[in-house]
Amino acid sequence: xxxxxxxxxxxxxxxxxxxxxxxxxxxxxxxxxxxxxxxxxxxxxxxxxxxxxxxxxxxxxxxxxxxxxxxxxxxxxxxxxxxxxxxxxxxxxxxxxxxxxxxxxxxxxxxxxxxxxxxxxxxxxxxxxxxxxxxxxxxxxxxxxxxxxxxxxxxxxxxxxxxxxxxxxxxxxxxxxxxxxxxxxxxxxxxxxxxxxxxxxxxxxxxxxxxxxxxxxxxxxxxxxxxxxxxxxxxxxxxxxxxxxxxxxx
Amino acid sequence: xxxxxxxxxxxxxxxxxxxxxxxxxxxxxxxxxxxxxxxxxxxxxxxxxxxxxxxxxxxxxxxxxxxxxxxxxxxxxxxxxxxxxxxxxxxxxxxxxxxxxxxxxxxxxxxxxxxxxxxxxxxxxxxxxxxxxxxxxxxxxxxxxxxxxxxxxxxxxxxxxxxxxxxxxxxxxxxxxxxxxxxxxxxxxxxxxxxxxxxxxxxxxxxxxxxxxxxxxxxxxxxxxxxxxxxxxxxxxxxxxxxxxxxxxxxxxxxxxxxxxxxxxxxxxxxxxxxxxxxxxxxxxxxxxxxxxxxxxxxxxxxxxxxxxxxxxxxxxxxxxxxxxxxxxx
Amino acid sequence: xxxxxxxxxxxxxxxxxxxxxxxxxxxxxxxxxxxxxxxxxxxxxxxxxxxxxxxxxxxxxxxxxxxxxxxxxxxxxxxxxxxxxxxxxxxxxxxxxxxxxxxxxxxxxxxxxxxxxxxxxxxxxxxxxxxxxxxxxxxxxxxxxxxxxxxxxxxxxxxxxxxxxxxxxxxxxxxxxxxxxxxxxxxxxxxxxxxxxxxxxxxxxxxxxxxxxxxxxxxxxxxxxxxxxxxxxxxxxxxxxxxxxxxxxxxxxxxxxxxxxxxxxxxxxxxxxxxxxxxxxxxxxxxxxx
Numbered sequence: 001x002x003x004x005x006x007x008x009x010x011x012x013x014x015x016x017x018x019x020x021x022x023x024x025x026x027x028x029x030x031x032x033x034x035x036x037x038x039x040x041x042x043x044x045x046x047x048x049x050x051x052x053x054x055x056x057x058x059x060x061x062x063x064x065x066x067x068x069x070x071x072x073x074x075x076x077x078x079x080x081x082x083x084x085x086x087x088x089x090x091x092x093x094x095x096x097x098x099x100x101x102x103x104x105x106x107x108x109x110x111x112x113x114x115x116x117x118x119x120x121x122x123x124x125x126x127x128x129x130x131x132x133x134x135x136x137x138x139x140x141x142x143x144x145x146x147x148x149x150x151x152x153x154x155x156x157x158x159x160x161x162x163x164x165x166x167x168x169x170x171x172x173x174x175x176x177x178x179x180x181x182x183x184x185x186x187x188x189x190x191x192x193x194x195x196x197x198x199x200x201x202x203x204x205x206x207x208x209x210x211x212x213x214x215x216x217x218x219x220x221x222x223x224x225x226x227x228x229x230x231x232x233x234x235x236x237x238x239x240x241x242x243x244x245x246x247x248x249x250x
Numbered sequence: 251x252x253x254x255x256x257x258x259x260x261x262x263x264x265x266x267x268x269x270x271x272x273x274x275x276x277x278x279x280x281x282x283x284x285x286x287x288x289x290x291x292x293x294x295x296x297x298x299x300x301x302x303x304x305x306x307x308x309x310x311x312x313x314x315x316x317x318x319x320x321x322x323x324x325x326x327x328x329x330x331x332x333x334x335x336x337x338x339x340x341x342x343x344x345x346x347x348x349x350x351x352x353x354x355x356x357x358x359x360x361x362x363x364x365x366x367x368x369x370x371x372x373x374x375x376x377x378x379x380x381x382x383x384x385x386x387x388x389x390x391x392x393x394x395x396x397x398x399x400x401x402x403x404x405x406x407x408x409x410x411x412x413x414x415x416x417x418x419x420x421x422x423x424x425x426x427x428x429x430x431x432x433x434x435x436x437x438x439x440x441x442x443x444x445x446x447x448x449x450x451x452x453x454x455x456x457x458x459x460x461x462x463x464x465x466x467x468x469x470x471x472x473x474x475x476x477x478x479x480x481x482x483x484x485x486x487x488x489x490x491x492x493x494x495x496x497x498x499x500x501x502x503x504x505x506x507x508x509x510x511x512x513x514x515x516x517x518x519x520x521x522x523x524x525x526x527x528x529x530x531x532x533x534x535x536x537x538x539x540x541x542x543x544x545x546x547x548x549x550x551x552x553x554x555x556x557x558x559x560x561x562x563x564x565x566x567x568x569x570x571x572x573x574x575x576x577x578x579x580x
Numbered sequence: 581x582x583x584x585x586x587x588x589x590x591x592x593x594x595x596x597x598x599x600x601x602x603x604x605x606x607x608x609x610x611x612x613x614x615x616x617x618x619x620x621x622x623x624x625x626x627x628x629x630x631x632x633x634x635x636x637x638x639x640x641x642x643x644x645x646x647x648x649x650x651x652x653x654x655x656x657x658x659x660x661x662x663x664x665x666x667x668x669x670x671x672x673x674x675x676x677x678x679x680x681x682x683x684x685x686x687x688x689x690x691x692x693x694x695x696x697x698x699x700x701x702x703x704x705x706x707x708x709x710x711x712x713x714x715x716x717x718x719x720x721x722x723x724x725x726x727x728x729x730x731x732x733x734x735x736x737x738x739x740x741x742x743x744x745x746x747x748x749x750x751x752x753x754x755x756x757x758x759x760x761x762x763x764x765x766x767x768x769x770x771x772x773x774x775x776x777x778x779x780x781x782x783x784x785x786x787x788x789x790x791x792x793x794x795x796x797x798x799x800x801x802x803x804x805x806x807x808x809x810x811x812x813x814x815x816x817x818x819x820x821x822x823x824x825x826x827x828x829x830x831x832x833x834x835x836x837x838x839x840x841x842x843x844x845x846x847x848x849x850x851x852x853x854x855x856x857x858x859x860x861x862x863x864x865x866x867x868x869x870x
Contacts, residue, residue, distance in 0.1 A: 078448030092439035103436040106429045107448035354859040359618040364858045371851045378844045532694030539688030546677050547670035
């Protein structure tokens with residue numbers, strides 16, 4: 001396996017009495033797609049928040065490209081090349097699509113005209129080229145997801161954290177966006193994706209981590225993970241794996 | 251650029267006015283209106299473009315005013331140097347208040363409250379401190395020479411404040427087309443999303459606050475030169491906090507001309523009301539209160555903002571006027 | 581040095597003033613707790629209530645403590661109408677807009693009072709305005725003692741309303757989880773208006789309690805309400821016990837501060853406490869985490 005670009009080591013995060021993350025560790029190699037799956041409430045978005053600098057861990061470290069980035073604020077991480085999308089999309093509602101992506105482009109391009117051109121190119125990549133002048137709040141859910149992706153891409157990241165980017169999309173929209181994601185990986189961008197849409201996980205991810213109740217309970221390639229009884233139980237409840245085996249036996 | 255051209259045209263039109271109008275009453279009205287517009291331009295930077303609604307911009311107006319007045323009255327400093335010192339002092343106070351507020355992560359209501367509180371603290375301190383003349387206030391000595399920043403003719407004051415307003419317009423224009431401005435607007439729209447895209451939100455807000463405070467402080471310095479008198483309720487009173495936010499909101503938050511249009515509209519209505527009903531105190535502010543509510547209810551983007559929206563709507567439907575991207579590239 | 585009697589008197593006076601501050605703060609914190617906005621019109625409404633109490637005395641001959649029973653429902657209705665028909669609709673649900681609309685109302689109300697009544701300060705002189713009771717070691721003003729007791733009666737009444745009535749429960753539901761309350765069939769706009777009405781009624785009662793010993797002019801309410809803001813933030817936005825305790829604390833601080841440092845600096849002290857709380861512990865003593 002290629003060397004780990006991102007390394008999360010034993011990260012814990014406490015909120016008052018609740019321990020949302022318990023010594024969770026994961027790694028993501030450069031230019032590969034890694035998936036983070038798990039039942040609702042497992043702490044996946046919390047882990048993303050820690051990796052992207054929105055939360056400080058109570059314990060543990062995050063390393064990126066050889067640097068210790070634990071606790072660095074989001075804007076510094078963006079400059080390092082870590083970009084993220086949000087589970088609940090956060091467009092700049094009053095601005096046009098073009099101006100939305102422009103904000104991302106400005107990270108690496110100071111001059112406005114240059115940044116606008118970069119933004120336009122990114123928009124083409126995700127399929128928003130003909131909607132540049134529309135106000136962001138007029139986009140459909142699928143459009144907003146693309147916009148979220150475009151904004152993050154405009155920052156020219158080396159690591160892209162996608163938080164349920166496929167949620168709320170219908171099957172044909174999913175079919176359209178999966179190749180875009182695969183294309184990003186081909187370009188050399190490492191991707192870590194939180195996802196519930198299992199077909200996408202199976203077809204896109206090369207390595208999968210499973211988070212349940214704040215702990216990493218399994219990891220491996222998609223086929224291995226799906227067969228893992230601990231994973232089945234995390235999703236379906238205790239004893240479900242045994243029941244499933246019993247059913248299969250008949 | 252089209253924007254700069256528009257500014258030049260507007261300033262040119264306004265510059266012609268004193269050549270046509272000789273009534274002191276009207277010129278006085280226009281000078282005060284432009285001064286309020288200047289204060290509003292300051293508020294517009296942090297409130298309009300930055301989306302952080304300050305209810306205490308009097309803190310900067312008053313600091314500019316007092317610094318220049320104190321330097322002239324107590325230390326014999328030249329009025330123009332005092333003017334610059336007042337602007338710098340105002341900006342510094344903006345940096346302090348903004349630094350404290352933004353580092354503490356204050357947003358929305360809490361930010362409005364803390365700015366209000368700072369302005370009040372300054373007002374009370376100014377009303378008792380000997381250096382500000384306490385309850386009596388400060389009188390700047392009459393010395394009608396250009397080097398003392400005092401002029402016999404009201405028209406000259408008009409041109410000075412018009413020049414300041416022009417600078418304000420250019421600053422707003424620069425903001426709209428610069429990376430800094432784009433970042434500031436992004437922070438306004440969604441601070442978390444902006445941070446995820448590499449924007450140092452705290453630094454951006456702080457810088458905007460300093461610029462905003464400096465511009466409003468300039469209005470305060472001008473007040474002193476024009477009226478030659480300042481006291482705590484004029485310098486740090488709620489009247490200027492309200493007028494500084496009212497004018498851009500009515501004229502158009504987050505637009506280049508918003509504060510100017512707003513000041514002209516608001517002040518004209520105020521004067522008009524006084525002419526009709528006689529000079530009863532409270533009437534003009536009553537009207538301002540009503541206008542504020544009506545604008546928020548029916549035209550929250552203000553006059554200029556609503557016009558821009560209409561224009562954008564026409565563009566989408568009929569393809570004219572030209573699209574933004576074309577304009578920028580062209 | 582200073583006799584303990586003087587200090588104790590200052591503290592007791594502070595407590596009594598603080599009680600009325602607390603009542604004003606109570607209205608404010610109630611509105612914040614449910615609508616999640618700072619009602620910038622609170623001060624102007626207090627000024628209006630002071631004028632109403634003044635007029636009730638002058639034109640109708642009503643003693644302020646009696647007038648309270650008339651003015652409380654009137655101002656409740658006024659508050660209800662303001663929220664239901666002006667603030668709510670004008671704001672389109674945006675926090676920042678609500679700030680501006682309440683500010684606009686404040687400016688409008690205060691200047692309407694200025695326009696109508698001019699800026700002269702008026703007072704009421706009642707038979708008992710200057711009466712005091714001899715407690716042995718000190719004298720305390722009768723009307724301020726009555727205020728002190730009245731505030732706790734009102735606070736108790738409010739608590740009963742919140743705990744026992746359907747409306748009270750609905751208010752608590754909306755404060756905790758607006759969307760859920762809406763889905764459960766609660767008319768949120770109505771509840772918002774009821775809450776605003778209750779907050780305004782508190783202000784009206786406070787005005788009646790104040791008027792025997794306080795003054796009346798268009799900006800009287802503002803002076804009071806900035807202190808009320810401080811209390812609400814100190815006690816914790818939306819916390820009723822916070823408002824009560826905070827009010828008493830601030831009343832004592834102001835009394836002692838004014839005693840040692842003079843009135844103006846005492847006021848500055850309060851604002852500095854205010855700023856410090858906002859910067860370092862915005863949720864105050866009893867408030868929920870932001």
